[in-house]
Amino acid sequence: MLWGCFSSAGTWALVRVEGIMNSSKYQAILAQNLQASVGKLKMKFTFQHANDPKHTSKSTKAWLHQKKIKVLEWPSQSPDLNPIEHLFGDLKRAVHRRCPRNLTDMECF
Numbered sequence: 001m002l003w004g005c006f007s008s009a010g011t012w013a014l015v016r017v018e019g020i021m022n023s024s025k026y027q028a029i030l031a032q033n034l035q036a037s038v039g040k041l042k043m044k045f046t047f048q049h050a051n052d053p054k055h056t057s058k059s060t061k062a063w064l065h066q067k068k069i070k071v072l073e074w075p076s077q078s079p080d081l082n083p084i085e086h087l088f089g090d091l092k093r094a095v096h097r098r099c100p101r102n103l104t105d106m107e108c109f
Contacts, residue, residue, distance in 0.1 A: 002091075003029050005037050006083075007045065012037035023057040030063070048083075051076040 001017040003026075013033035017025070038045060047069050049055045064071055074081055098105075 003033070005034060007041060009041060009043075012040065021054060023054045023059050026054045027060055027063045034069075035067070046070045046072045048072040048074070050082055051078075 001021060002014060003017055003021075004014040005012050013036070015029055015033055017029070019025075021029075034047070047064070049071070051074075054060060
């Protein structure tokens with residue numbers, strides 16, 4: 001699984017997630033990567049993520065509120081409205097064209 005972020009100003013972190021991602025792992029990824037990426041923006045932003053349970057859990061909402069991160073409210077089950085789903089689709093097609101034979105080949109991509 002991958003976690004990534006981008007804006008109209010560019011792309012930033014792309015993180016490979018080991019194992020199953022739960023709310024605490026998601027918050028750790030945000031702490032390590034989102035805040036560093038946002039620091040490069042140097043402008044106000046609104047954060048968008050899917051309505052997956054780990055994104056909407058009480059603890060994640062509390063973490064985002066504590067960090068003063070404004071979250072875009074949007075409908076559930078709407079991947080077509082989530083820009084990163086389109087980016088991941090492009091990435092998946094690009095990886096498929098390269099035909100990696102093992103995990104190391106894929107990580108080199």
